[in-house]
Amino acid sequence: MAESVTQSNVDQAEGLRTIFGAESSCVVCLASALDADTTIHLGHGTAYALKNAGHKTLLIDEFGLSERRTMSGFLYPTRYDLAQAFSNGIDLLKVVRSIDEHLWYATATKMRALNDRHLLKLPTLDERLLNTGLSMDYILLATNDPNANILTFYGKQIKRFVVCSPEHPSLSRALALVREMSFLQTSEEEGQTAFQKLADASQSVLRQPLHFAGWIKAFMANRIVVDPEDNEISVPVAGPVSEFVLPVDFFKMLSAKIMA
Numbered sequence: 001m002a003e004s005v006t007q008s009n010v011d012q013a014e015g016l017r018t019i020f021g022a023e024s025s026c027v028v029c030l031a032s033a034l035d036a037d038t039t040i041h042l043g044h045g046t047a048y049a050l051k052n053a054g055h056k057t058l059l060i061d062e063f064g065l066s067e068r069r070t071m072s073g074f075l076y077p078t079r080y081d082l083a084q085a086f087s088n089g090i091d092l093l094k095v096v097r098s099i100d101e102h103l104w105y106a107t108a109t110k111m112r113a114l115n116d117r118h119l120l121k122l123p124t125l126d127e128r129l130l131n132t133g134l135s136m137d138y139i140l141l142a143t144n145d146p147n148a149n150i151l152t153f154y155g156k157q158i159k160r161f162v163v164c165s166p167e168h169p170s171l172s173r174a175l176a177l178v179r180e181m182s183f184l185q186t187s188e189e190e191g192q193t194a195f196q197k198l199a200d201a202s203q204s205v206l207r208q209p210l211h212f213a214g215w216i217k218a219f220m221a222n223r224i225v226v227d228p229e230d231n232e233i234s235v236p237v238a239g240p241v242s243e244f245v246l247p248v249d250f251f252k253m254l255s256a257k258i259m260a
Contacts, residue, residue, distance in 0.1 A: 025058070025126040025136040027155040028258050031146045031181065033164035033173035036067040042163060043142025044075055049251035050258065051102035055137040058096065058129070060154075062108040062143055076105045083110035085128065086120040086153060092128050104136070111150055126155035138258065144173075146181060159258060 030046065032039040040063055047059040060082065061074055078097055084090040096106045114120050129136055139154055151158055160181055164174035179192075 024157055025129060025139045025155055026258075027126070027139045027141065027151065027158045029146050029151060029158060029160045030140070030142040031160060031162050031174075031177045032142060032144045033162070033170040033177060034144065035069065036063045036144065037069055037071055039063070039142045039144055039163075040068075040071075040075065043140055045251040046142070046254050046258070047103060047140050049255035050138055050140065051100065053255060053259070054102065055259070056102050056104075056135065057138045057140055058104040058106065058134075058136045060106055060108050060139065060141045062111060062141065064109045074107055078105070078107050081110045082106045082108040082125075083114045083120065086111070086125075087114055088121055092132050093134075096129075096134065104134070108141075111153070112147065115147075115149055115153075120153055122153070124153055124155050126157075146177065161254070161257070 028046075030039070030043055032042060034042070040061055043059055043061070047057050050057040059075075065073065076097060076099055078095075080090045080095045082095050085092045085095045096104050099105050111120065123131070125139060126136070129139075141151075141154065146160070162174050162177050162181075164170040
């Protein structure tokens with residue numbers, strides 16, 4: 001699924017860093033109405049698309065092993081959790097693992113528990129990264145529970161995207177996520193008013209309900225098998241039903257929206 005990095009991609013990314021200096025990372029929250037396995041695969045593919053475009057990207061994996069149905073472990077083996085760095089128990093450089101050029105990975109399965117116990121401490125992750133010499137362009141968090149308090153520990157610049165499948169339960173959950181995120185910077189009353197304005201604008205301007213507007217559709221599918229004899233793609237019949245399959249162009253499109 002990886003693509004080669006063109007020199008123009010790298011030059012553009014490095015040029016921006018040279019012009020603007022070591023700025024704070026942009027935190028990208030992929031708020032997903034899908035299951036844990038699908039969500040982390042979505043984040044992983046998007047992270048690779050960003051890094052292939054020459055952008056330094058840190059992928060954060062917050063799903064515990066008990067939440068995974070088809071994965072027996074984390075995407076990459078790790079010894080420490082990001083929450084241990086936020087509680088000042090472990091040096092950040094021991095938590096963030098370099099995976100590939102322009103790609104880093106960290107688990108954050110304990111963040112919520114330590115947040116509930118008020119054990120997480122500032123500075124934010126983007127500041128910590130700068131202090132250790134790891135300046136990232138993007139901190140990417142794929143989550144199905146975009147907790148506002150947790151997000152504030154990652155950074156000040158936050159982009160939010162909602163991802164769902166076309167099934168009714170997923171669309172309902174996605175709308176709930178949009179409503180929740182509309183309350184983050186406002187009171188509940190102001191957030192509800194803003195959400196209703198958004199719904200009204202979708203109907204009057206786009207001539208379609210809000211739950212049809214702007215979604216990035218993701219589909220659940222069986223594994224696609226490539227026949228080694230003729231290199232043709234077979235009908236998707238092998239593998240677990242819940243396996244997540246998306247074309248490379250999907251991640252290119254998503255990364256382009258993030259970088260816009």
